[in-house]
Amino acid sequence: MARLTINGTAHDIDVDPNTPLLWAIRENVGLTGTKYGCGIAQCGACTVHIDGVATRSCGVVVSDAVGKQITTIEGLAANGVLHKVQKAWIEHDVPQCGYCQSGMIMAVAALLKEKPKPTDADIDAAITNICRCGTFQQVREAVHMAANA
């Protein structure tokens, strides 16, 4: 048994504490917006916030996430209002297949919290997610759009 606090709600789940957080979120809690891409913390599709820090959830085990505030893509909007990154993503039509975009958006949201007006160099340093469709040009433009929103 483990208690995970996800998007402000406590979930008591019957899971081996060594299970990757990604799979606990997807299978035991049932929130599937967080995606599996590589399982070795390379691609970033599984990025969530743990105590506000963008983290690749495939590389964190459940026991290390207990007692922390976990935010997934489903919890990014507050009180039914989309986060400014989500808004910019819609306005700028960023996603192509979209599979990597939950992780991309979570990474960008964390960046903007730390650096509200990131430079291109800040974006390059902080956003290391893989996108095979190649949305990077639109991602960069939308990050600046969100920063100026």
Added chain:
Amino acid sequence: MNYVPNMNRRSFVVGAAAVGGGLALGLDLPLGPKVVRAADGTPEINAWVVIRPDETVVVRVVRTEMGQGTLTGLAQLVAEELECDWSKVTTEYPTPGESLARKRVWGDFSTGGSRGIRMSHEYVRKGGAAARMMLLQAAANEWKVPVAEVTVDKGVITHKGSGRSTTYGKVADAAAKLEAPKDPPLKDRKDWKIAGKPLLRLDTPDKVTGKTVYGIDVKLPGLLNAAIRDCPVQGGKIKSFDAAKVTGMPGVKKVVQVGDSGVAVVADTWWHAKTAVDALPVVWDEGENVKVSSATIAEWLKAGLDADQAFVGNENGDAKGVIAAAAKKVEAVYAYPYQNHAPMEPMNATARWTESKCEVWCPTQNAESAFAATLAASGLPADKCDVYKTYVAGGGFGRRGAFHDYVRQAVLIAKEMPGTPVKLLWTREEDMTHGRYHPVMQCKLTGAFDKDNNLTGLHMRLSGQSILANVFPQNLVNGKDPLTFQGLMPQGQEHAFGYTVPNLMIDHSMRNPHILPGFWRGVNINQNAIFLECFMDELAHSVGQDPLEFRRKLMSKHPRNLAVLNAVAEKAGWGRPAPQGIYRGLAQMMAFNSYVAACAEISVSNDKIKVHRIVAATDPGYGVNPAQIERQVAGSFVYGLSALFYQECTVKNGRIEQENFDTYNSMRINEMPKVETILIEGGGTVWGGVGEPTICVAAPAVMNAYFAATGKRIRSFPLKNHNIQMA
């Protein structure tokens, strides 16, 4: 439309409410006097259009959305002719089972070869136009006025003379009973108001909130999960496995052999299934292919560069004779590696099998091909099977088109647990090592010049793997794989050679290693563009000519190739000084009936290449959504440059060595050049594709710039093998 996996989903009910002649038709396949109703009871106007009483316009789309924007583009084309309110448009996917029951009323489901829009634009537009005519007729009938006096704007129908108006939603029921016009006229491009515009995609909002249901996210009551290991050597088999070692592990329900080469564990969660299958002792019979390595393959291909036997793909004059007698000869050998598609969503499918029904939920680029795989694996007839495609696929790039090995496996597993839905998900490692790889190819190019430095002859000898020989052998022509010559074919074909060379020979020595080849986004133009366009650059420099001017002299009979090349040269500033330390390179190609060109600007420092800027031009004939074309073009450079710098699948002991993104890298945002897209709508009767063509000019444009910067030619890829990094 949100895809809701529903075990009882039946979108269409063929009802017998008969009035009038043949209605509710796709255009060419009359069903007889029946009204076809959508699941909610709304009668469809025709196969492409359903209009609900609340004015929602449902456009049926059978091509797959996997990121390329086809869903939105096709809806724009239907809406354009329909003259409906775009804000009311939604979409839905018919299933292949439904299509079969209606004599393939929706035509081909295949979404590969950049054909999503270019191969269906005419009949979907006619579907929209026919629906509009029927809706207007219904209003005219109601008002007892000539239909010519009735007009429509955004789904509101008006009769000016009497001042009456109504809406599509109100007359849809009556319209559905009218006879469909046989050959409705289509609008001119210049009159487009919805198509041709950079409208936002229909599928974006749910993608930014995590709501979009991908195949990996499918949920069904009682769902179990499966993880699989297939023999790491293609052609190998399972000798034995020790199920008892894992049956007691957490959550494990069953260990299932899958065909003769795979074994899966079914468990309550996928993590449990994966943990158990990893722990499962398996003994493989790896077979003869275990002796094969990248080196043995390369040696075999090398021998083909001078082999006597070869299939001729394009020929004029006497290239070999001219080369033998040439005043000057230039020769080079290039090589292209195996590559994995690596879509972000690994292969997966969910299946439920009973003796009376087999259903599959999956991401696929061709639901009909997935359906065929389902039939074959299930042992059930077509009327007892169906495939429910997820709303979007998490990338496809050709991996999910002709190959439904993952569907076959899912059905075989589900068959062992009748009535229980089972979701099979591959690990990234399984995905990387069981791909349908970009084929390997080598190429020897020989150019001949006369004493005045005119190119008089060119011989391109390809040596390597045929995709068709493995995938669609019935499409070989007397043993030849015509697709090998993409971008090099004779004039008039959809992948035509873009130069006039007086003596030309392009031929292929076919060598098919056991590694399974596949259609990898762009397919054979990826290597052919590198071979041809880098060599054109070599030829130009060998006679001291400007690469642009050299090409132009050979392109007078190829005006659309020339137009895209000129467009990028002009916008990039070719012929004018580049900024300090910046070097430029060019490439052009024609494929999938589209003309593409790129000018790359790079700098080089200590074996690091920084790609700063790419100017790209594309002429697909018609631009249905310029904003999405721009995104496809920009994204193409991510796909093409990742391949150029990082991607190779090597073979050792018969198996693919790279298992994940740590050894099969893909470029990140810090490496992304600024891409400036020029869209040229060259018109014509044949439409071109967008999703694939541009990828092939990425690598040669950058490599030609690299030569400009360093004076060095690199002729084998990826660049990481030469210790060159992407900055």
